[in-house]
Amino acid sequence: MTIVVLLAWWNVKPMQAQDVFPTSDAIWSVYVYSYEPTKHFIYGLSGDTIINEQTYQKLYLLNDSTLSIDESDVYIGGIRQNEKIVYLKPADNIYGTILEEYILYDFSKRTGEKVLFGRFYTDPYYNEPTLKHITETSNNIDDIIEKDEIVNLGRMIQLKETREKWIEGIGSLSGFFFSPITYPLDGSGKPLGGSLICMKEKNKVKYSNLEHCGTCFDSPVNSIVINNINNQINVKYNENTKSLEIHNTINDVFFKLIMYNINGLKTKAIESNISTSIDLSNCARGIYIYQIIGENISQKGIFITH
Numbered sequence: 054m055t056i057v058v059l060l061a062w063w064n065v066k067p068m069q070a071q072d073v074f075p076t077s078d079a080i081w082s083v084y085v086y087s088y089e090p091t092k093h094f095i096y097g098l099s100g101d102t103i104i105n106e107q108t109y110q111k112l113y114l115l116n117d118s119t120l121s122i123d124e125s126d127v128y129i130g131g132i133r134q135n136e137k138i139v140y141l142k143p144a145d146n147i148y149g150t151i152l153e154e155y156i157l158y159d160f161s162k163r164t165g166e167k168v169l170f171g172r173f174y175t176d177p178y179y180n181e182p183t184l185k186h187i188t189e190t191s192n193n194i195d196d197i198i199e200k201d202e203i204v205n206l207g208r209m210i211q212l213k214e215t216r217e218k219w220i221e222g223i224g225s226l227s228g229f230f231f232s233p234i235t236y237p238l239d240g241s242g243k244p245l246g247g248s249l250i251c252m253k254e255k256n257k258v259k260y261s262n263l264e265h266c267g268t269c270f271d272s273p274v275n276s277i278v279i280n281n282i283n284n285q286i287n288v289k290y291n292e293n294t295k296s297l298e299i300h301n302t303i304n305d306v307f308f309k310l311i312m313y314n315i316n317g318l319k320t321k322a323i324e325s326n327i328s329t330s331i332d333l334s335n336c337a338r339g340i341y342i343y344q345i346i347g348e349n350i351s352q353k354g355i356f357i358t359h
Contacts, residue, residue: 073221074132074139075254076110077101078120079319082251083228085182086258092342093250093353094182096229097122102131104142109133112141114182116354127340127355129183136163139224143184147339150183157229158219160210164201168212182355206260223252223260286310286311286345290356295334297343301327308347314339333358 079098084091095115099122102109109131116125117177130143130152137160143152157171199213208221218226228247252260287300299310305326312321312331320341321331338358345352 060268072134073137073159074134074224075097075222076134078256079254080115080118080120080252081224081228081249082118083247084250085247094228097126097284098132104131107133107142109142114355127183127357128184132157137182147185157218160199160208160219160221162210164198167195167196168198169195182342183340220260222254223249225249245301285350288343288345288352288356290358291330292358294330296330297321297331297333299325299329300321301325301329301333303350306343306347306350308350311344311346313342313344324326331351 065189077098077100082097083094083096085094095118097113097115098110099113099120100111102111112132113122114127114129116123128144130141133140133142138156139160140154142154143156145151159168159170162168192318196212196214196217198210200209200211204211206220206223210219211217211218220226226249226355248259248262250262265284265330285301285303286289286300288310289297289298289300291298295347297312300328301308307324308324309324310331311319314320315336320336321333323329323331334358336358339354340357342355343353
């Protein structure tokens, strides 16, 4: 009898911890209100990599709402989870600094317990779509779990001071590493910070904000790196001439192109009805965002200067 019990015990496999965050094939659609106008970013988790003998899932800022990863998608860093804690290992920044892993979410704690999660922004309004420009200065935030409950989407944690809301299997309703929405409302009553609009995993929508999410996974975030031929106005950064080349395929139609740096500050703006270019030789290297508006024209995308 003793032998049978021992054999039964020997054959029991240890239970694996349940995932509290997607491990592959997931997409998040995020609005960031700290920019004017509001910016829309799409992130994707696809593939894995090994860093310091740890396996991480690769997180990208996507050019569109698919996981067909190519050179136009920006690698942000690696995601891993252990004991219900989700970690982010950012890609090295443009200054060559090796950025350390930090806690993104901690689902191991319960109501009344303190959580520590690292944020790398240097001021409350420091929101950028990647972490390429962050400095070594970091703010690690302590907070207390005010509420821990089961909602229709799963287990949700609400933090007391930052008002962050985390949902297992989805992440933050503020959208990844963007500043928690704790700051005063602007003049229109809109909160500053980020907001998760839609999230899907393995082609199944797991979260949607009904006010905004009707077509968010069907609308591409056009990247000028691949110069999408379906765009009415094609845009491409020319590394040799250090200029932004703008080709208007619709003759005599006026459009306005606005350029923003990674901090959301407007750096350039032109109006034209013909093909033209913008001299960027005096612009700092890095990631820029552009927006094109005009009659029946609405495009946006990113480009990288070297």
